[in-house]
Amino acid sequence: MRARIEDVAAAAGVSMKTVSRVFNREPNVREETRLRVEEAARQLNYRPNTSARSLAGRRSYLVSLLYDNPSPSYIMEVIEGVLAACEQSHYGLTLRPVDFGQRGHVESVETLISQYRPDGLILTPPLTDDAALVRRLRELNVRYATISAKRDGGGIGATLDERAAAADMMAHVVALGHRRIGHIAGAWRLAGYLDGLRQAGIEPDPDLVVEGEFSFESGIAGARQLLDMADPPTAIFAANDDTACGVLYEAAARGLRVPEQLSVFGFDDTPISRQVWPSLTTVRQPSREMGRIAAQQLIAAIDGHGPAHMVRVPYQLQIRHSTGPAPRR
């Protein structure tokens, strides 16, 4: 049968409590004792029983990841990172898909909480900026970390300076000679777009900004609107890669060559950006890393081991084949 804490205690010649202290990294254990316990545990291949730990400790050792449905590859990357951090700290992970737009989505999260009693939550966009949800979590006194929140109200988690990234991207195409640059927005990367224009001394044209919603379809719709203009843009900045793919699709349908006749760039560096022709110029965010950091910060906050922060991670421009010199007019 499986070794219990009692067995380890006996083998190490100490009490159960001491073994417990070692495994929970509590203070007040002599170094020598600790080593003896660790050796005994290894010998017996001891693994703490999670259920017993939860029951006695009145906590679940569970972290819950809430996501709406941005891109599957994005979420899978985040999951990888979160899983890595959880593993290391002996926490489990529960997944919770949430329908952001839906009525009752906050209640669905409350159900999750009362059923699984997670020790903390991790929010991904767009849930990070769901005011109703966040307010309720505060009321319920449930800990949470955020990934890429628009506003980090002094919370914990991981962010990236999307505005600066967007502005850098703009500088890239401006350097290629583009002056009329369209934007299919999903709201917040817009600020960087405007910064980029301003820094280049280009007057923003409101007609060049159309609403999007981070989907392939809105990329097609946005591209149509922009390309049908009397004076169409020579470059289009899509708010994410899926949208950029929609632009690419519409361009191909019109027989427009990219990047010779139209430059296109996205955001996120999802795998699809490498798997389309031409491959997509985009901004890479270290999603896996951000998942890992958010989970680490959350667990640190739960365990009270050291202070938890909002960590800013670096971005990276990925210049590929969908951007090129502006065409002569």
Place this chain on the structure above:
Amino acid sequence: MRARIEDVAAAAGVSMKTVSRVFNREPNVREETRLRVEEAARQLNYRPNTSARSLAGRRSYLVSLLYDNPSPSYIMEVIEGVLAACEQSHYGLTLRPVDFGQRGHVESVETLISQYRPDGLILTPPLTDDAALVRRLRELNVRYATISAKRDGGGIGATLDERAAAADMMAHVVALGHRRIGHIAGAWRLAGYLDGLRQAGIEPDPDLVVEGEFSFESGIAGARQLLDMADPPTAIFAANDDTACGVLYEAAARGLRVPEQLSVFGFDDTPISRQVWPSLTTVRQPSREMGRIAAQQLIAAIDGHGPAHMVRVPYQLQIRHSTGPAPRR
């Protein structure tokens, strides 16, 4: 504080054990008693404590999903289905990424088992056909269900007749006039490719079949090999959508128009198949549904509620824009 089984028992005027019987659908409870207990539980908003249940019952009420890394969107769909089934049966879900090729991947699964003690596992391709892993699971007497296993050795889970699907796809392009059809294989969809040729009375040419590994890169490599032939194919059947995208990429790089000069088709109907130009002809498999079914069958086997099976689900050809009439020679 949260209601316990004891509170419900008191409120219903019965013993704890009777409440336990009701919640676990055990026999030997009078209908009237059952109703009284259920009413009391509702009044008190009682939810069984999972940790206590696991500890006392010596089972985890946990199902674990093992995946390597086919496409993220595929796994996300499967997860959705599995989650839905788990929710319904009050089981939790644990995720376990496994490096199929890696040394020690079986040990990593054993670690998962000894740590989380899941009541059952769900295997996705290519782990479904990992002989070493499956053998070990049998030895350890660990229950598992499979999704899209090549060989269903009398196991439980969900499958789809990939061979027939591949053959149907072949019939489609043969009807379009193609005779030289290449295949970038990842092993098992090959049988359907050969069936399709045979049914059309076309002699298979071994040179037209190249090895792939279900990746974008192998699509590029395979396409190069096939298109560099003296007598190149007019159509290429890629073993999955990612590979097909690689073919599309290479075709674009060579200035080959699809489908006018080359037809391409894939397998899986991942979102990318709609987001490339031209959109991809492919086979749709109901991944979400398969996840749900596999989890249901697994849980049925665990709980012993009725017999569990290997369920065959229907596929569907998605004819899009990447296949067209064969070019004149």
Place this chain on the structure above:
DNA sequence: TTGTAAGCGTTATCAT
């Protein structure tokens, strides 16, 4: 620094 004893909320066992 280390140990003892009393739970944690449920299910299993054995009665009735």
Place this chain on the structure above:
DNA sequence: ATGATAACGCTTACAA
């Protein structure tokens, strides 16, 4: 058909 009581393996509170 129902109930009393002892586990289950760990942590907490308190003691030494």
